[in-house]
Amino acid sequence: ETGVTQTPRHLVMGMTNKKSLKCEQHLGHNAMYWYKQSAKKPLELMFVYSLEERVENNSVPSRFSPECPNSSHLFLHLHTLQPEDSALYLCASSQDLGIPEAFFGQGTRLTVV
Amino acid sequence: ILNVEQSPQSLHVQEGDSTNFTCSFPSSNFYALHWYRWETAKSPEALFVMTLNGDEKKKGRISATLNTKEGYSYLYIKGSQPEDSATYLCAFNGGFKTIFGAGTRLFVKA
Numbered sequence: 001e002t003g004v005t006q007t008p009r010h011l012v013m014g015m016t017n018k019k020s021l022k023c024e025q026h027l028g029h030n031a032m033y034w035y036k037q038s039a040k041k042p043l044e045l046m047f048v049y050s051l052e053e054r055v056e057n058n059s060v061p062s063r064f065s066p067e068c069p070n071s072s073h074l075f076l077h078l079h080t081l082q083p084e085d086s087a088l089y090l091c092a093s094s095q096d097l098g099i100p101e102a103f104f105g106q107g108t109r110l111t112v113v
Numbered sequence: 114i115l116n117v118e119q120s121p122q123s124l125h126v127q128e129g130d131s132t133n134f135t136c137s138f139p140s141s142n143f144y145a146l147h148w149y150r151w152e153t154a155k156s157p158e159a160l161f162v163m164t165l166n167g168d169e170k171k172k173g174r175i176s177a178t179l180n181t182k183e184g185y186s187y188l189y190i191k192g193s194q195p196e197d198s199a200t201y202l203c204a205f206n207g208g209f210k211t212i213f214g215a216g217t218r219l220f221v222k223a
Contacts, residue, residue: 002156042117043202043213056210090157101147102211104156 003027006091006105013081014113021076021108023091031097032074034066035090037107043090049074050097081112115139117205119214126193127222133189134217136203140184144208148177148188151200151216160188160201193221 004025013019023032034046048056049068063085065077074091088109092102118137126132138146145164151157161170166181174191190197200216 002158004156040215042215043204045210045212048210101159101162102157103159104149106154106156 002103002105004091004093004103004105006089006108008108009106010109010111012111012113013078015081015083017081018077018079020078021089021091021110023074023076023105025072025091025093025103027093027103029093029095029103030071031094032068032071033092033094033102034074034076035092037088037090039087047076048097055097078110081110083112086111115205115207115212117203117212117214119201119203119217121217122215123218123220125220125222128194130193130221131189131191132193132219133187134201134219136186136188136205136214138184138186138203138205138212138214139207140182142207143181143184143205145206146179146181146186147204147206147211148186149202149204151202153199157202188217190219193219195221195223197221 007022032049035043037043046060047066052068063080067075088107090107091105094102120135148160149157150160161177163179168179170177176189179186198221200218202216204211204213
């Protein structure tokens, strides 16, 4: 148990659906991250938030829309996804950007059909 | 383009064997090197954060070394046990972003 909780654990959605992934941490961390892991590829950083402000967006398509309403919660809103977006989406948090040791959630396994 | 390479991609050992694997990373703009252990269906778990050239860290039977000048880190497992079976990830932090390697998948057979 790392203190970072992601829901749902599994999600199957059609290409026309809209869904959201949720991440919650009560570790008192100020930085939160979304990562994507596609099959047999390294973890890819998608978004970084620090103190609820987005500080990095790694050329992620606009069909992925992050939201950080407060320092404990991070969402990833999904709409009109493609089958190639099927992957494991991991959320992580760290004390601050300058202290990058990350605590990860268990991930959401997303399948787009 | 910054690359973090891990080798081997996968490794099969017998219980009791000692093993090691490698993480190669850029030798410039180094800030920290992380090792994570990722068991199937669980969260990646931080093992070590290494920041100084020549650092050696140890946690039980697992240890790691760091060479920032040549850009590599080794992870060692002494006397492997079946519960050590996992993917071991390294991540290079260059101060501006963290880049992960693809991992070494370790299988320990009883």
